[in-house]
Amino acid sequence: MHEFSIASAVVDTAVRHAAGRRVTVVTVRCGRLRQVVPDSLEFAFGILSRETVCEGARLEQEVVPARLRCSACDHEFEIDLPVFRCAACASTDVEVLTGEELEVESIEVSEEASCIA
Amino acid sequence: MHRVRVRVVEDALDANNTIARANRDDFDRHGVTVVNVMSAPGAGKTTILERILRDGVGDLRVGVLEGDVQGSLDADRLAHLHVPVTQLNTGSGFGGECHLDANMVRSALPSVPLDEIDLLIVENVGNLVCPAEFHIGEDARIMVASVAEGDDKPGKYPLMFRTCELVVVNKIDLLEHVDFSMERFDGFLDAVHPGVDRMRMSARTGEGVGALRDWLVRLPDRAAAPA
Numbered sequence: 001m002h003e004f005s006i007a008s009a010v011v012d013t014a015v016r017h018a019a020g021r022r023v024t025v026v027t028v029r030c031g032r033l034r035q036v037v038p039d040s041l042e043f044a045f046g047i048l049s050r051e052t053v054c055e056g057a058r059l060e061q062e063v064v065p066a067r068l069r070c071s072a073c074d075h076e077f078e079i080d081l082p083v084f085r086c087a088a089c090a091s092t093d094v095e096v097l098t099g100e101e102l103e104v105e106s107i108e109v110s111e112e113a114s115c116i117a
Numbered sequence: 118m119h120r121v122r123v124r125v126v127e128d129a130l131d132a133n134n135t136i137a138r139a140n141r142d143d144f145d146r147h148g149v150t151v152v153n154v155m156s157a158p159g160a161g162k163t164t165i166l167e168r169i170l171r172d173g174v175g176d177l178r179v180g181v182l183e184g185d186v187q188g189s190l191d192a193d194r195l196a197h198l199h200v201p202v203t204q205l206n207t208g209s210g211f212g213g214e215c216h217l218d219a220n221m222v223r224s225a226l227p228s229v230p231l232d233e234i235d236l237l238i239v240e241n242v243g244n245l246v247c248p249a250e251f252h253i254g255e256d257a258r259i260m261v262a263s264v265a266e267g268d269d270k271p272g273k274y275p276l277m278f279r280t281c282e283l284v285v286v287n288k289i290d291l292l293e294h295v296d297f298s299m300e301r302f303d304g305f306l307d308a309v310h311p312g313v314d315r316m317r318m319s320a321r322t323g324e325g326v327g328a329l330r331d332w333l334v335r336l337p338d339r340a341a342a343p344a
Contacts (some may be wrong), residue, residue: 002247005216009129017125024120035246036275065196082275082309090310102250104125109118 003037006102007044011054013104018053025108027060033082038063055065057107066099126237133251134171136219138256140226143265147231149180150337151239153253155277156261157270158243161287163191164320165261166238170198175334180234182225184242186213191240203228207242216247219254235337245270249277256340257281263288264297271305278306283314290319 008020014026025044030036030076036062043103045059066108070086071093128134144151156162170179180201183192192204198278205225207214214221217239229237241248260281261272265288271278278284284306286299299317306313316332318325 002250003218005218005247005250006129009132011131012183013125013127017123017127033276033279034250042211081148082272082279084279084311085308091305094311101131104127104129106122106124106126108120109124110120 003040021109031101033099137252153255160263218251268302275309
């Protein structure tokens with residue numbers, strides 16, 4: 001559901017960086033903790049990019065695993081379920097290393113100028 | 118025609134976060150502490166506000182920003198409580214955004230009497246997913262869950278339950294009528310957000326409302342303290 005909100009932000013970011021050039025690929029990195037459904041994001045991106053320089057662009061998505069580090073015993077581990085507790089010593093004093101990303105990593109643009117802003 | 122790759126590496130929500138910081142600067146300049154109240158539709162946010170505002174929040178002058186997709190039903194309910202209420206609709210007619218974002222809040226700020234209040238309570242659009250993504254310049258977030266929704270919600274909506282400073286379990290007067298285990302709820306909550314502040318209440322009967330009022334009274338001091 002929030003994929004539409006996120007796709008809208010992704011399109012805005014890509015359009016800004018494209019500076020008028022036609023965008024062919026948008027690459028995003030989504031951390032697993034953001035609960036983004038890739039198919040839904042792609043669907044929303046396809047609709048929201050219409051009539052922008054991103055229209056027809058391919059959305060490439062890299063899903064970043066959720067990795068935590070335990071502050072008590074330094075154990076580093078990956079989680080598949082939202083359980084923020086050390087897998088080794090059960091401490092709840094854990095730090096999120098990766099998995100909260102929601103970034104536009106890069107765009108591919110064609111040098112041929114486009115007139116659509 | 119040749120293609121070039123442009124490195125961006127920018128948080129997709131950067132634009133929102135920039136506006137949220139501008140909101141925050143405005144709030145700080147006026148000495149206003151802001152709390153963002155989020156929940157599923159029907160969890161009781163407005164009833165909680167009615168209870169809280171009826172007897173006031175200590176000496177704090179309170180204002181309310183009501184976020185709704187459509188209409189002013191919630192703002193109307195609060196109108197008789199003699200606090201400034203600003204209605205913010207995210208859409209017009211029959212549809213609209215399912216959350217408040219920083220820009221919507223910014224557009225409503227000219228209607229909020231920041232000079233006359235100390236605490237601004239923002240009632241977000243009822244939704245357990247999207248509001249969690251969008252900072253609006255708040256000092257703290259309160260997540261309201263009602264027992265009628267089930268005790269597994271923190272496990273299903275971890276982002277929402279992780280991005281708040283306080284979890285309020287409302288409608289505890291219904292506990293005997295629903296299959297809700299407080300122990301199970303706390304177990305899910307401790308898994309996704311260990312140690313988060315929590316309280317239980319019934320906005321309908323008034324039980325437990327005092328604890329939330331005290332939490333709000335202390336919020337400006339906590340927000341001002343260095344992290």
